[in-house]
Amino acid sequence: MLLAHISDLHIGQDYRGDGGVRALERARRVVNYLNGLPGDLDGVLVSGDLADHGRPDEYATVRELLATLRFPVLACPGNHDDRTAYRTTLLGEEAGTEPINQLHQLGGFTIAMCDSSIPGRNEGLLDDTTLTWLDKVIAESEDPVLVCFHHPPVPMRQPFIDSILLRNPEQLAEVLTDEVVAVLCGHAHTAATTTYAGRPLVVAPGVVSTLVLPVEGDHSIDYGLPPAIAFHVFGTDDTGGRGLITHFRSL
Ligand SMILES: [Fe+2]
Numbered sequence: 055m056l057l058a059h060i061s062d063l064h065i066g067q068d069y070r071g072d073g074g075v076r077a078l079e080r081a082r083r084v085v086n087y088l089n090g091l092p093g094d095l096d097g098v099l100v101s102g103d104l105a106d107h108g109r110p111d112e113y114a115t116v117r118e119l120l121a122t123l124r125f126p127v128l129a130c131p132g133n134h135d136d137r138t139a140y141r142t143t144l145l146g147e148e149a150g151t152e153p154i155n156q157l158h159q160l161g162g163f164t165i166a167m168c169d170s171s172i173p174g175r176n177e178g179l180l181d182d183t184t185l186t187w188l189d190k191v192i193a194e195s196e197d198p199v200l201v202c203f204h205h206p207p208v209p210m211r212q213p214f215i216d217s218i219l220l221r222n223p224e225q226l227a228e229v230l231t232d233e234v235v236a237v238l239c240g241h242a243h244t245a246a247t248t249t250y251a252g253r254p255l256v257v258a259p260g261v262v263s264t265l266v267l268p269v270e271g272d273h274s275i276d277y278g279l280p281p282a283i284a285f286h287v288f289g290t291d292d293t294g295g296r297g298l299i300t301h302f303r304s305l
């Protein structure tokens with residue numbers, strides 16, 4: 055199973071008065087790269103912050119852009135997204151402010167795309183509705199499970215992002231059984247890997263910008279580094295193992 059993982063498109067982000075041109079150009083560069091691959095992917099994960107201000111016009115652009123991908127797209131909201139506009143404009147569903155949790159079966163895996171956003175806040179929470187849903191998804195799955203949401207549940211060792219992480223990592227850890235192969239996040243705008251609750255945690259790099267560490271400067275966000283993506287490859291061949299290896303690309 056092979057997934058591309060992209061995150062934090064922030065479509066509509068105004069960079070020095072450009073009205074979102076730069077953000078859209080970077081997102082297009084990523085989409086074009088994936089569409090131009092000589093081989094096929096099982097899907098493309100988009101782990102939140104699809105729009106910058108959560109406006110319907112931004113989701114119209116996101117929808118148009120993602121519709122051009124020749125692979126299945128699996129997405130979840132981030133703190134910059136708006137549940138109502140995301141639902142109505144991107145998903146074509148009725149308006150509503152409940153968490154947007156979506157279940158996918160792909161390439162022999164169950165993929166739970168969870169909504170860790172808190173309306174009006176930058177930090178994240180997997181609320182009771184979402185944790186109950188996830189618990190059931192994991193219990194009922196006959197396949198290995200991937201859990202994906204926006205806010206990393208562990209410190210990134212960078213003060214800015216560490217002030218707006220997932221608030222309830224302990225509650226999430228309680229629902230993760232052995233069936234869960236990996237946890238995949240966005241939000242931090244930096245390619246980063248660690249472990250969480252005894253399994254791999256991979257944070258996708260940002261498409262729109264890159265988080266930098268204190269050692270790199272005191273500006274937190276770098277707009278000059280190129281957009282980057284991850285490829286997650288899962289072991290399903292006769293070597294056994296469901297293990298995950300992640301490869302990163304700067305575009
Ligand atoms: Fe973001």
Ligand SMILES: [Fe+2]
Pocket residue numbers: 102103132133134204240241242
């Ligand atoms: Fe975010």
